[in-house]
Amino acid sequence: MNSKGRIQKIISALLAMMLLFVFAGCGSSEGDTMGEEPGTVIAETEDEITIVDQAGREVTVKRDIESIALSYRVAIRFLLSLDQGDKIKGIGKSEPFLETLQPSLADCVNVGQGVADIEAVAELNPDVFFHKATDRETLDALEKIGIPAIGIQIETPEEMTTALDIMGKVCGEEEKAETLIDYYKNRLEEIDQRTAGIQEQDKKTAVVMGTSIGKVADGFMLQGEMLERAGAINVAKDLEATELWPTAGAEQIFKWNPDYIFITGSESALYSADDILEDKNWSELTAVKNGDVYVMPAKVDSWEFPGVVSILGIDYMMHVMYPELMSEEELTQEVDSFYELSYGVTLDRSELGY
DSSP states (O other): OOHHHHHHHHHHHHHHHHHHHHHHHHSOOTTBOSSOOTTOEEEEOSSEEEEEOTTSBEEEEESSOOOEEESOTTHHHHHHHTTOGGGEEEESOOOHHHHHHOGGGGGOEEOOSSSOOHHHHHHHOOSEEEEETTOHHHHHHHHHTTOOEEEEOOSSHHHHHHHHHHHHHHHTOHHHHHHHHHHHHHHHHHHHHHHTTOOGGGOOEEEEEOSSTTBBOOTTSHHHHHHHHTTOEETTTTOOOSSSSOBOOHHHHHHHOOSEEEEOOOTTOSOOHHHHHTOGGGTTSHHHHTTOEEEOSOSSSOTTSSSTTHHHHHHHHHHHHOTTTSOHHHHHHHHHHHHHHHHSOOOOHHHHTO
């Protein structure tokens, strides 16, 4: 080979190496996946499982976990429904209802509500920490100190079922997770079938209001989707917003003039249904005239909370707006079925408050 040929070969080799480095640089950082779907099991042995979380990270967790911590409050119900209550050692905030299901929650270490207290988590040193997938900084910080941190996201139906799948695999409760996922998907299909016959001109208009008057659930929020699943037109669906529970304002709600107003059952709500029904400024609204202003149940366990329980919120909305599609008796049966499946208990109306 002449010198010119050798030079061309060297140049080609150098170019190939440069391209290799470029593509490597465009890949994921350490612990990230290369396009694998959340819930994918990358590797598993008798002692460990490596899974893709909803932040797109590969996380390795030991089998037979004995301790769990979380500051993402939404996930507590998922863990209780997966029979993991006795393993929860650190939380941010509990609730009286959850403590009736799992009394030991009252004695858990406080590891931060919403925002994780990394020092407290490190001291507790749980086998796994479940946290919101959007807080990548906390997830990575915990990984660096040797605590497996699983990022989960629970808002849309798809995210909920994926989160259940991941938590079931991590906790060794795949079968129970699959049962809950099947229940959730089947109930959504059944609800869709019930409302499919509602003609567009016969659909009720409705809005879900947040913790202060004028805040509403737009089309991107779970509560907005619940309204549509229940067969209603969410008048706030197309509201342009950059915040959770965007402010539409009373004047805009007057213009929408919804047939029904649902108010969040959050403990942080600054007003009641009576505040709307008895306010003369609201008296001309169709919903107020007809007395169709409701606080979302249940008093002890929110049915609008992200998770499988939101099925009951849809059932309730449908019962209120279309009682011919969901009778009171049917609603009670669905409530009983959900609590029996999820927590192994049956609670009557007075206990739940709906």
